[in-house]
Amino acid sequence: MNDIIISGKMKMADIINHDKRALVLMPRFGIELGLGDQTVKEICTEKGIHTDFFLLMVNVFLNPNYFPDRKLKxxxxxxxxxxxxxxxxxxxxxxxxxxxxxxxxxxxxxxxxxxxxxxxxxxxxxxxxxxxxxxxxxxxxxxxxxxxxxxxxxxxxxxxxxxxxxxxxxxxxxxxxxxxxxxxxxxxxxxxxxxxxxxxxxxxxxxxxxxxxxxxxxxxxxxxxxxxxxxxxxxx
Ligand SMILES: [Fe+2]
Structure with missing residues (x-):
């Protein structure tokens, strides 16, 4: 279950259903539960978080095989x-x-x-x-x-x-x-x-x-x- 790549179009709630370890990650971005059906991008925009940054962090955190090299620039x-x-x-x-x-x-x-x-x-x-x-x-x-x-x-x-x-x-x-x-x-x-x-x-x-x-x-x-x-x- 670890190797899907999280994208901005995914519902934020689905990340937690996919991998419960995301539960501890979200508060570090100021994102709390009560996520409704909003997508990752919608919530990031609402909270003033750069979506690409959030996606990079969540993918590295959840997936040991994810290599972010090109996205670091x-x-x-x-x-x-x-x-x-x-x-x-x-x-x-x-x-x-x-x-x-x-x-x-x-x-x-x-x-x-x-x-x-x-x-x-x-x-x-x-x-x-x-x-x-x-x-x-x-x-x-x-x-x-x-x-x-x-x-x-x-x-x-x-x-x-x-x-x-x-x-x-x-x-x-x-x-x-x-x-x-x-x-x-x-x-x-x-x-x-x-x-x-x-x-x-x-x-x-x-x-x-x-x-x-x-x-x-x-x-x-x-x-x-x-x-x-x-x-x-x-x-x-
Ligand atoms: Fe540390």
Whole structure:
């Protein structure tokens, strides 16, 4: 189901029916449910979102085989940074606190010596995710914003900035690996507990988060990095 290409003529609601992962993507563009039968183009126009930008992002996010190369040329970097910033805010302010609450709820349903281990794996994973996001928010994205600003002003002076997008690419590692210990503990080792649904819910939410981060990282790798490389070439 992943390989259809989303177009502007499609109904926005059909994207979600096609792939539920679009549910987390839409609020990052300020698009909320209650979509009616409006098409992608109609909703984008109404919300002031460039339709081509939305289509590029949604296709990269939902489809690992989608290569946007030729569509990157006219992409507005500031719009991309805003989207990435919205995604990070969602992780930090909504999703992680929600996962923390779920873990607490789960811990209250089980009495098992491995609960401490579970908590430890969870904390390590969340810290890793937060470090990853903080590096992007405080180092990589401000660099991209400064680069874009300088190019717009046509007075390129980045002498104070000792950074390039290659450094980001090198560091853009896989944060999902840390999650596997946590998932194994929940799937393989915890004994049956009084409330099996809370464990299923916790696992579902962790896997959903994992997938969201993978798709998010793909946008950074396939859209952000190439576009910044193009900007860097312009000024070199
Ligand atoms: Fe990110």
């Amino acid at each position: 006219n992409l507005d970097v500031d719009m991309l940074l805003l989207y990435l910033d919205n995604s990070h805010k969602y992780y930090l302010e909504e999703k992680i606190p929600y996962l923390e609450n779920l873990l607490e709820e789960f811990k209250n349903t089980v009495e098992h010596p491995a609960t401490g281990q579970l908590e430890k794996f969870f904390r390590q994973y969340i810290e890793e995710v937060k470090d990853h996001l903080a590096y992007e928010d405080h180092t990589a994205f401000p660099y991209v914003a400064a680069l874009s600003e300088q190019i717009k002003k046509k007075q390129v002076d980045l002498s104070g900035i000792d950074y390039n997008i290659g450094l980001f690419e090198e560091r853009h590692d896989n944060i999902e690996e840390k999650l596997s210990d946590l998932k194994s503990l929940l799937i393989k080792y915890f004994p049956p507990s009084n409330d099996r649904y809370i464990r299923i819910r916790l696992l579902n939410e962790l896997m959903d988060f994992e997938e969201d981060l993978i798709n998010h990282a793909r946008i950074e790798d396939k859209v952000l990095i190439p576009i910044v490389e193009q900007l860097e070439q312009k000024i070199s």
